[in-house]
Amino acid sequence: MLDRSLRAVLARPLEVTAAALDRPGITPDRLTVLGLALGVASAVTAGFQLWWVALVLWLVSRIADGLDGTLARRRRRLAESQGRDSAPSHAGGFLDITADFVVYGATVVGVAFGATAQFGAPWWPFLLVLLVYYVNGTAFLAFSSIAERTGRTIDDGRSLSFLGRIAEGTETIAVHALWLILPFWAWQIALVWALFVAVSAVQRIVVGYRSLR
Known part of the structure; x- marks a missing residue:
């Protein structure tokens, strides 16, 4: 729901940071892997109830996740201006979405471990989150794949065709951060x-089905 607005707000700061990071040894894929490693580290530290450490790692991992695509687009624009091949990296897009799913799932598990051990929280709400993540991810990944084959892609600068709904990346980042700030809740x-x-998943299923009919 908030992805489009936040992307507009962060576009300039991300561009400036990507320009500063644009060095031969730094690639979009390496930033993706860095975001993955930091995200998994956040999940592990949450499991050990190191909540503020986990929060910092989580936020930095999401910054790295935002920078990989920005750097990739910056290099494509530079290649185009120099008349060189500027095709997007499908491998990079695949790595990025896979890393996101690993980090999101790992964080749910890490928070569940930490909150259960420290505060006696029940497991089932976290299992429910994992279930609806699975359904939601299946819906938008299936739509993206079929939309690509049928020529009905949604081009918003990202590698996949995203059906924006009320629960998107921005909301996910905020909620996962809130877990780490208020682990007792x-x-x-x-x-x-x-x-x-779950509501977002139902919306994606309905809209995706209608779009592909």
Whole structure:
């Protein structure tokens, strides 16, 4: 729901940062892997109840995740201006979405471990979040694949065709951060979040089906 607005706000700062990072040894794929490693580290530290460390790692991992695509687009524009091949990296897009899914799932598990051990939180709200993540991810990945084959892609600068709904990347980052700030309320937040993601999944299924008919 907020992805488009936030991307507009962050576009300039990300461009400036990507320009500063644009060095031969730094590639979009390496930034993706860095974001993956930091995200998994955030999940592990959350499992050990190091909540503020986990929060910092989480936020930095998401910054790296935002910078990989920005750097890739910057290099494509430069290649085009020099008359060189500027085709987008499908491998990079694949790596990026895979890393996102690993990090999101790992964070849910890490928070569940930490909140259960420290505050006696029940497991089932976190399992519910993982379930609706699975359904939601299946819906938009299936849509993206079929849309590509049928020529009905949604081009917003990203590698895949995203059906924007009420629960998108921005909301996910915010909720996962909120878990780490308020771990004693983690399972209650998970329960509400699962409802939002479930509604988003239903929206994606309905809209995707209608778009592809």
